[in-house]
Amino acid sequence: MTSTTSHQTLLSGPGPYISSNTTNLATISEIAQDSNSRGYYPVPQQDASAKFGPPIKPSPQTSKKVTTSSPEASTRGSSWTWEYVLLALSTGAVVSLITVLAYINNIRLSDWKGPVSPNTTVSILAAITRASLGFVISSCIGQAKWNWFKKRPDSLLTFDRFDDASRGPWGSFWLIVWVKTFHWVVIGSAVTIVLLAFEPFLQAIISFRGSIGSANTAYSAKISRSVFLDAGTYFKDGTTDLYNILTSSNQTITLEGFKGRPDLGMVAAINNGFYNSYSTTSNPVVLFTCPTANCTWAPTTTLAVCSTCNDVTSHITIETIEGEDLGTVTYSGLSMNTNWTSKSLPYLSLTNPQNSYGGGPKQTAQFSLSAWLAAAKLTDPKATISFHNLSTIITAIGIIKAADGYAKGDLTWDDTPVTATECALYFCTQAMNSSIVAGKLIEEGIASWSERDYSTYVGNKTTVFDEWNNYSLYTNSHDIVRNDLVLLIPPEDAQRFNLPENVTTKFNLSQNTIGSTVTWVNNDFFAGTMAWPLIGHIAVDAPPVMQALYQSTNLTATFDNVAASLSNWMRSTSDTTHYGVVQDWVIRINIEWPYVIAPLLAFSLGLIFCLHSISETRRLGLQPWKTSMVATLTHSVDAGARAQLRHAHRNGDIDKTAKAMIICFEDAGSGLELRAKQA
Secondary structure (H helix, E strand, C coil), rough: CCCCCEEEEECCCCCEECCCCCCCCCCCCCCCCCCCCCCCCCCCCCCCCCCCCCCCCCCHHHEEEEEEECCCCCCCCCHHHHHHHEEEEEEEHHHHHHHHHHHHHEEEEHCCCCCCCHHHHHHHHHHHHHHHHHHHHHHHHHHHHHHHHHCCCCCCCHHHHHHCCCHHHEEEEEEEEHCCCCHHHHHHHHHHHHEEEEHHHHHHHHHEEEEEECCCCCCCCEECCCCCCCCEEEEHHHHHHEECCCCCCCEEEEEEEEEECCHHHHHHHHHHHCCCCCCCCCCCCCEEEECEEEEEEECEEEEEEEEEEEEEHHHEEEEEEEEEHHEEECCCEEEECCCEEEECCCEEEEEEEEECCCCCCCCHHHHCCCEEEEEEEEEEHCCCCCCCCCCCCEEEEEEEEEEEHHHHCCCCHCCCCEEECCCCCCCCEEEEEEEECEEEEEEEEEECCCCCCCCCCCCCCCCHHHHHCCCCCCCEEEEECCCCEEECCCHHHHHHHCCCCCCCEEEEECCHHHHHHHHHHHHHHCCEEEEEECCCCCCHCCCHHHHHHHHHHCHHHHHHHHHHHHHHHHHHHHHEEEEEEEEEEEEHHHHEHHHHHHHHHHHHHHHHHHHHHHHHHHCCCCCCCCCCCCHHHCCCCCCCCCCHHHHHHCCCCCCHHHHHHHEEEEEECCCCEEEECCC
């Protein structure tokens, strides 16, 4: 607003001076108080040395012409230019901040290419926003005191509260308490306080989380799988054997003798499976390449060895055998003519003397030949109890095991419960998910199949023997030359389990693999009389695997361990590779968006407050004096109010007087002035 310039003619010499409606001027040496507590006026007093007479007209040489105008503003300027610039800067910083946060959300920390860290960037933008907005709010609160008293009279102490609020959060807090009602200035004061927590809130916005993601590397992830397996050797030994096998022409055919030599990797795998863990499933490692120790693969299929165990205890029969039926059995000079109790499956029995103890101090020398476990190998699925339709059997093992109380000598044989289990190892195909996390291979089976193409694994001639042997893979080392065995995955199953369209569904096993593996497992690994413990002639004939079978507390887990070991051997032997995705542990920037709400709300309210204050100042026709001390001194309270305040100060109750004094901001004739309201 344009200030009004007034001119007064003042006498030279000491003042101050007071003007009345006349042209007489007098020196003010003291202010007298009227009986009216709210009205004050100056009382002129003449110098005692002066003589009374008509007023003296000042000479032109002793008079001064004074021009009054609006006071010079503070360093904040006499306009709103700086405030507009800083509001624009604050708004730009907020927009930049939101843009940066949106950009860095969920990106890799390694992808950040800024000259400083994301936290530092956010801190810089937050500091610019807070400092620039705080400066403008301070100016607007300082201006609000002029606007406040221009619109309404109020206590002089309110002027002080406004001035304190323009200088920081503590004053802003007391202004909110003083106003006690909603007003625009309360918003500005509240934002000033909230700005203290502006940066801490923004620092809490950024967090970091680690996750597995695709790695930026030229290397690929590879894992072995088996589609065709030709391992070991199965060859003619140069001998011929004649078998009276009925053919369709009722003729005798001649079969050439075959010998098998197993693959050493297969031998190591089956031994590792049985002896590496008796009761828990271990996870033998298949060959893989993963440069970052974190890789994933799409579901794939492979040749494998599967296992299954079934409880067949319900098929056990118990029979008592009289001693005279066996005759007198002599072992190491001991004559044992006693009765026996046999607990049997159709193809296997565990027989011990009646009322005998299998161990402990109660066991006698007469009954020291007691067995705690018996097992039998089966190669024909038709001879098993629970695997009649399993046509890819490598071997099936029937096991009868006595309760531990018998071996410890706590139970007699007749009172000892037994369990019977059938376990099978067989060729199969598997679909699985594979991944490597922190260098550890994790494989999850999706499904497995033992579907066999019966038109395969046959010789040049079809005979009765050939047709029978087509169902069992074991040939007792005498066979004809056969083509590959083909295992299949039904197409409908591939769709049902959502396997990739290009997944392999047809697999081949050569006669070398089948002949050498099946022959060695049944003739050499599971061989002779299979019982535990090893005593007498049993110690000569029983294979070492009997100890593993007896000590196993979970036969299902043990055979699963063997199957996994053999499957990994098959996959590692093959030259077929399944390619996957190389991954790495990626640190990503995560933005906690709820923490953005408070800073954005504070900025928005602060911006609205500042724009409203500027608009209100223009509407009231006031100059933007803001926090200018020069403006405060120029437009301070009138002389009477000052006199009362000085008097209250001498009496020590200035705060009480200031609180009780009601002032308004009005034109006193020579410009705007804070004047005490007359009663």
